[in-house]
Amino acid sequence: MTSSALPTTTVSAEDFAEVAAGMRQAWPVSDSALAQLRACLTACRFGKRRLLVREGAALGKAYFLNRGMTRSYWIVDGQEVTTSFSTEGGLVFSMDELYYGLASQEYVETVEPVEAFAITVDDLRRLTCGNLELTNWMRVIHQNEYRRIHRSHKEQLTLPARERYEAFAAQFPSVCRRARLTDIASYLGITSSTLSRIRAR
Amino acid sequence: MTSSALPTTTVSAEDFAEVAAGMRQAWPVSDSALAQLRACLTACRFGKRRLLVREGAALGKAYFLNRGMTRSYWIVDGQEVTTSFSTEGGLVFSMDELYYGLASQEYVETVEPVEAFAITVDDLRRLTCGNLELTNWMRVIHQNEYRRIHRSHKEQLTLPARERYEAFAAQFPSVCRRARLTDIASYLGITSSTLSRIRAR
DNA sequence: TGATTTTTTTGACATAGGGCAAAAGAAAAC
DNA sequence: GTTTTCTTTTGCCCTATGTCAAAAAAATCA
Numbered sequence: 001m002t003s004s005a006l007p008t009t010t011v012s013a014e015d016f017a018e019v020a021a022g023m024r025q026a027w028p029v030s031d032s033a034l035a036q037l038r039a040c041l042t043a044c045r046f047g048k049r050r051l052l053v054r055e056g057a058a059l060g061k062a063y064f065l066n067r068g069m070t071r072s073y074w075i076v077d078g079q080e081v082t083t084s085f086s087t088e089g090g091l092v093f094s095m096d097e098l099y100y101g102l103a104s105q106e107y108v109e110t111v112e113p114v115e116a117f118a119i120t121v122d123d124l125r126r127l128t129c130g131n132l133e134l135t136n137w138m139r140v141i142h143q144n145e146y147r148r149i150h151r152s153h154k155e156q157l158t159l160p161a162r163e164r165y166e167a168f169a170a171q172f173p174s175v176c177r178r179a180r181l182t183d184i185a186s187y188l189g190i191t192s193s194t195l196s197r198i199r200a201r
Numbered sequence: 202m203t204s205s206a207l208p209t210t211t212v213s214a215e216d217f218a219e220v221a222a223g224m225r226q227a228w229p230v231s232d233s234a235l236a237q238l239r240a241c242l243t244a245c246r247f248g249k250r251r252l253l254v255r256e257g258a259a260l261g262k263a264y265f266l267n268r269g270m271t272r273s274y275w276i277v278d279g280q281e282v283t284t285s286f287s288t289e290g291g292l293v294f295s296m297d298e299l300y301y302g303l304a305s306q307e308y309v310e311t312v313e314p315v316e317a318f319a320i321t322v323d324d325l326r327r328l329t330c331g332n333l334e335l336t337n338w339m340r341v342i343h344q345n346e347y348r349r350i351h352r353s354h355k356e357q358l359t360l361p362a363r364e365r366y367e368a369f370a371a372q373f374p375s376v377c378r379r380a381r382l383t384d385i386a387s388y389l390g391i392t393s394s395t396l397s398r399i400r401a402r
Numbered sequence: 403t404g405a406t407t408t409t410t411t412t413g414a415c416a417t418a419g420g421g422c423a424a425a426a427g428a429a430a431a432c
Numbered sequence: 433g434t435t436t437t438c439t440t441t442t443g444c445c446c447t448a449t450g451t452c453a454a455a456a457a458a459a460t461c462a
Binding site: 076077081099129130132136139140142143146147149150153154156157186 | 277331353
């Protein structure tokens with residue numbers, strides 16, 4: 001590959017292919033809409049345990065994950081409460097920042113080394129509010145998140161700790177293997193001692 | 202008002218004004234988009250304790266509430282678990298039915314007599330996927346629901362029963378007055394005995 | 403209005419899961 | 433490869449909230 005005169009941060013269609021295929025599972029986005037999106041992306045990498053989003057700080061970026069896993073959490077009374085995990089194909093962003101111009105209330109950190117495509121929240125907002133295909137795609141993203149949390153909330157209300165864990169393990173086997181016990185426990189609303197006992201049978 | 206030759210179900214701009222104003226709080230929808238929507242509406246009324254959405258049944262309608270209140274619930278092991286309340290200005294629909302062509306997993310019933318504008322899910326889907334303004338408006342609706350349940354879930358994970366009730370009462374004072382103790386209790390994930398004791402101080 | 407049904411309140415008792423702390427084990431750093 | 437740090441496991445005790453049931457109150461109906 002020859003180096004160009006200008007420093008290029010452009011992401012090739014090839015590099016973007018996997019993420020694009022994932023997006024199309026949510027909503028049929030045309031090549032031209034994808035190209036518009038791709039033009040706004042920058043490839044980036046992060047080590048383990050790096051903060052992508054910080055509470056109270058407007059970092060101004062969102063990330064399409066290509067490799068690795070992240071978790072989102074609040075800190076409540078000094079305790080971390082995990083609210084979601086994102087893996088390959090996921091979009092990591094702060095809704096407060098994207099739509100409300102507020103500083104994020106959540107943190108997002110990498111759980112593993114991450115390869116991602118960064119986009120500024122301004123570009124993401126412009127694209128996902130101004131292009132019908134991308135607006136629909138984004139709506140489906142929100143819809144899916146809503147369904148996940150709705151289900152999780154239902155399980156919280158109706159299942160005891162062991163069954164919540166079993167449901168989680170069945171629905172997200174990969175996350176269940178890759179995340180720390182402590183983080184899974186706080187996601188499920190139980191203590192790590194209890195989860196450890198559950199795993200021990 | 203004179204009766205026309207054709208049976209008319211058209212909703213006048215005047216009747217629709219309050220709902221329209223509510224919609225514009227979510228997203229700036231133009232008069233023309235609102236008129237397209239309005240053309241698909243039919244005014245309707247329901248008594249107290251009527252089912253608007255039934256589990257396993259595709260009723261094919263969604264409702265813009267103009268007066269009254271509804272609650273959505275699952276039945277889990279014979280127990281009703283309330284998942285949301287909707288009041289004036291709210292849109293009542295089954296996401297399973299609207300986007301996934303599935304029978305609803307939830308029930309929605311009126312808690313009070315309700316005046317609403319009905320729309321078929323087919324029309325609603327067509328409008329909210331095909332018109333940029335209405336797509337954005339619908340995205341905000343989903344976003345807001347997501348934020349509500351996210352908050353509720355956070356409270357479930359971090360607050361004891363009394364404080365969850367207090368947070369609910371502070372955030373939804375009107376719902377808290379109008380809904381039955383039993384339904385609020387199941388929304389909060391506690392038994393009615395416990396909520397009764399909490400209220401008694 | 404009185405009769406019936408539904409909802410709320412109250413009591414006695416049981417238990418899932420929390421809190422804390424120490425030990426064991428695993429991973430990271432040097 | 434040894435040391436340090438982080439994470440998980442385990443034990444003991446405790447309390448918030450559940451369960452069940454009956455009485456009281458409120459709402460609905462005839």
